[in-house]
Amino acid sequence: MSTFVLIHGGWHIPASYSEFTTTLRNLGHEVHVPRLVSVNGARPPNADLYTDTDLIRSYVSSLVEAGRSVTVLMHSYGGQVGTNALEGLGAETRVAQGLKGGVTGLVYITANALKEGESMFDVVAAHGHADWMPLAFDFADDRTCVSRDPKGLVVGPGRSDAETDAYIATLQRWNGDGMYGKLRACAWRDIKNVGVVLATQDMTIPLDYQREFVQTMEEGGCAVRTWEVETGHCPTFTKFEEVAKIVHEFVDGR
Template identity: 75%
Template sequence: MSTIVLIPGAWHTPAHYSEFTTALRALGHEVHVPRLPSLNGSRPPNADLEADSDFIRTYVESLASAGRSITVLMHSYGGQVGTNALEGLGAKTRAAQGLTGGVVGLVYIAAAALTERRSMRDFVVEHGHGHLLDLAFDFAEDRTCVSADPKTLVVGAGRSDADTEAYIASLQRWNGNGFDGKLKACAWRDIRNVGYVHATLDMTLPLDYQKDYVQILRDGGCAVRTWELETGHCPTFTMFEEVARIVNEFVEGK
């Protein structure tokens, strides 16, 4: 049995991935979806990218120490967290230290794949879209935020109105300072088995951003496997069975 850890995106709790994780478990995988500290509901927020990264590193390291071979899935902001958190936890790196277990693969699902000393805001500004952040996201005075139009910009088409409204209603306010958190580490530099699931209709992380992330990974020496799904920013909701099949294919090395 393979072990999968899914790092949620901004605004998302583990419950948002329930159908997807059920599909993965039906394919024989052990699945973990830890809740990020930045989604703890504190106002003003008391957890940021660094806190999320420390938490995920501890969580994954505990599984590695138990001898698990782990594939880490990252959705949206989860890409920043996983990239920042998992350096040095690759199975090959741990084996060289005489340790068992570790991360054997990374899969970005419409997720940010940045390099050290860069933030999501830096990336958006470099693309000439910095002014759009305050339009796309509703920031409160304490810097917590939600999408200004989650039905259109985050979820998109693919599910019934009732399912979509329930999904949106359970999205949580998130610490918007996460947009400004600069990465201190870059896990894919030593965990080079990488996949990227493109959401071609994504209006929160546009396809050209996603393509640029893949190029960053390839420029860094990763041979990235890619897949494209014609859906919005949340393919683990709108096309969860298809994403589960992709992940299963990646884990099995097909």
């Protein structure tokens, strides 16, 4: 049995991943899905990338300090949070310090694998897509935001209209400044066992962005395993069984 911590995306809550996490548990794994505080409903927001970072670092630290080996799964914005939060918690780093437990692997599920000093907006701007932001996201004056087209841009094809509508109903208003927060740390520099699930039809984090993240991590010395899933931005919903199998194989070493 493996211990997973899933860091969810913007707008999402743990319930958004219920089918995926149930499938992992049925495969014999322990799964934790802490709710990020940037989706706590506060207006104006009282939590951001750095608040989410503190939460995840504390949560994962409590597991590894108890001697647990943890694989961290990250979806979408969850990649920014995990990358920023987990530096120094890798199993190899802790073993070198004479400590037990640690993060043994990182799995980015169409997630933002950024570098220190970089924000998601920086990536968007570097690709010449900054003008797309207000077209895709509806920002209120308090900087909370929702997608202008969650069915087309966020979820994508693969499930019935009724199932997709039920999924979208779980999504919450989120502090959109998470897209602009710059990373202060970079976990994949010392946790080099990395898996990446590439969503080929993603309209939120396009495939060329995803491939660029893989290249950057490989150039940084990571051993990156990749899988392509023919779906949109939410493969843990539209292809949850396939992604659960991928994650299971990742920790099983296959």
